[in-house]
Amino acid sequence: MSTLIIENPCQLQGTVNISCAKNAILPVIAASLLTEDKCTLEEVAALEDVKVMVEVVNSLGAEVNLNKDNTLEIAASNIVNHDTAYELIRKMRASFLIMGPMLARVGKIRISLPGGCAIGSRPIDLHLKGFSAMGANITLGHGYIEAQADKLKGESIYLDFPSVGATENIMMAACLAEGMTIIENAAEEPEIVDLANFLSKMGAKIKGAGTDTIRIEGVQRLKGTTHVAIPDRIEAGTFMMAAAATRGDVLVDGVVPEHVKPITAKLKEMGVEVFEYEKSIRVKATERLKSVDIKTMPYPGFPTDMQSPIMSAVCVAKGTSVITETVFENRFMHINELKLMGAKIKVDGRSAIIEGVERLSGAKVKATDLRAGAALIISGLCAEGRTEISEVYHIDRGYINIEEKMRKLGANIIRRE
Numbered sequence: 001m002s003t004l005i006i007e008n009p010c011q012l013q014g015t016v017n018i019s020c021a022k023n024a025i026l027p028v029i030a031a032s033l034l035t036e037d038k039c040t041l042e043e044v045a046a047l048e049d050v051k052v053m054v055e056v057v058n059s060l061g062a063e064v065n066l067n068k069d070n071t072l073e074i075a076a077s078n079i080v081n082h083d084t085a086y087e088l089i090r091k092m093r094a095s096f097l098i099m100g101p102m103l104a105r106v107g108k109i110r111i112s113l114p115g116g117c118a119i120g121s122r123p124i125d126l127h128l129k130g131f132s133a134m135g136a137n138i139t140l141g142h143g144y145i146e147a148q149a150d151k152l153k154g155e156s157i158y159l160d161f162p163s164v165g166a167t168e169n170i171m172m173a174a175c176l177a178e179g180m181t182i183i184e185n186a187a188e189e190p191e192i193v194d195l196a197n198f199l200s201k202m203g204a205k206i207k208g209a210g211t212d213t214i215r216i217e218g219v220q221r222l223k224g225t226t227h228v229a230i231p232d233r234i235e236a237g238t239f240m241m242a243a244a245a246t247r248g249d250v251l252v253d254g255v256v257p258e259h260v261k262p263i264t265a266k267l268k269e270m271g272v273e274v275f276e277y278e279k280s281i282r283v284k285a286t287e288r289l290k291s292v293d294i295k296t297m298p299y300p301g302f303p304t305d306m307q308s309p310i311m312s313a314v315c316v317a318k319g320t321s322v323i324t325e326t327v328f329e330n331r332f333m334h335i336n337e338l339k340l341m342g343a344k345i346k347v348d349g350r351s352a353i354i355e356g357v358e359r360l361s362g363a364k365v366k367a368t369d370l371r372a373g374a375a376l377i378i379s380g381l382c383a384e385g386r387t388e389i390s391e392v393y394h395i396d397r398g399y400i401n402i403e404e405k406m407r408k409l410g411a412n413i414i415r416r417e
């Protein structure tokens with residue numbers, strides 16, 4: 001198991017290029033199951049989660065090639081299996097996104113319950129509510145879900161919570177259903193819009209993606225297409241936060257400024273200079289950060305995936321900050337690790353009260369989930385002495401070559417295998 005080692009504080013300087021979004025690529029891979037034609041995704045970072053999703057669609061019978069030029073080709077001409085491997089599905093929750101495409105394309109699927117993870121119980125009731133409304137017969141037992149549908153029918157579906165995954169799964173299923181499906185209280189994340197763009201290029205009829213009401217008119221079949229996913233707004237936000245926390249001056253290149261607006265707004269409140277260009281953002285911090293209050297919300301609110309990275313930044317800000325996590329019920333696992341580094345944090349229910357300190361001190365810490373791991377890199381870059389981050393595999397799920405990208409910005413960081 002590899003470890004990241006960071007020596008001494010630094011001020012990040014230079015340019016970092018952002019990769020395509022993990023949370024856009026994963027649903028698009030699942031959506032490729034909706035056609036027997038070949039789909040090609042370009043500029044796909046070989047993230048661990050992408051490799052798992054490739055394994056999942058391959059196990060169903062799709063031919064998949066992740067090529068050296070970072071193109072990913074998927075041809076699901078013959079889906080020969082509808083019974084997914086238990087261990088494979090439990091490895092990564094996003095693999096559950098194959099349920100909608102499989103019900104629409106094949107009419108049946110047997111899939112393990114995705115199970116919870118470090119950040120919460122991660123239920124899938126809203127996904128199942130949508131599929132049942134569209135006519136699927138669903139049974140649960142022995143840790144598996146079995147679902148069958150001769151032909152899904154369009155329906156109006158209200159999501160009790162604007163779930164990203166449920167919106168994506170239902171939208172994909174609705175593309176080949178009979179008639180109109182309306183998803184109300186839908187998630188509005190940029191990844192939803194990107195998936196809708198991919199599906200529309202395949203011939204789907206979708207209106208309203210990016211708003212709280214999405215209308216999908218079912219069609220007979222979909223065709224193959226080529227796609228480049230949107231830039232990863234959370235990777236971009238992570239580097240923006242690292243630049244701010246280390247009082248650096250970094251150009252984050254290859255981003256959609258609109259997608260990181262909530263992060264830009266908060267950085268400006270913290271006294272950071274942020275310059276927006278067409279496809280890049282410059283973050284320049286000369287003074288110690290000011291404290292700030294954060295409440296995570298569905299898009300366009302402040303993203304829950306940026307909660308731990310901004311917490312690392314406010315650990316060394318001037319004053320007291322309050323961070324409230326409203327999306328997941330257990331997304332404070334990084335707090336104990338930050339406290340090992342001298343952070344002053346108290347938890348009160350779903351809120352954390354952080355009293356800023358001048359400097360953190362390096363320590364041996366462990367990544368507890370993907371974004372918590374990223375947060376520990378930021379705190380390590382602000383800490384005196386040596387920080388060792390173990391269980392780095394969490395970070396590799398969603399960040400490609402993060403230590404190389406940080407080193408290019410002047411960080412003293414190495415990976416020890």
Ligand code: EPZ
Nearest residue numbers: 023094122123124125126127161163164165305327328370
């Ligand atoms: C997606 O997860 C992202 N993952 C997560 O990113 C992200 O944190 C999350 O959206 C919120 O933005 C991918 O896109 C692969 P949700 P998802 O369904 O779809 C409740 C990362 O670090 N809920 O919007 O699983 C749920 O319990 C990951 O890249 C139900 O109650 O998130 C949670 O409280 C972490 N019933 C809330 O909704 C359901 O059926 C948000 O979950 C589904 C969800």
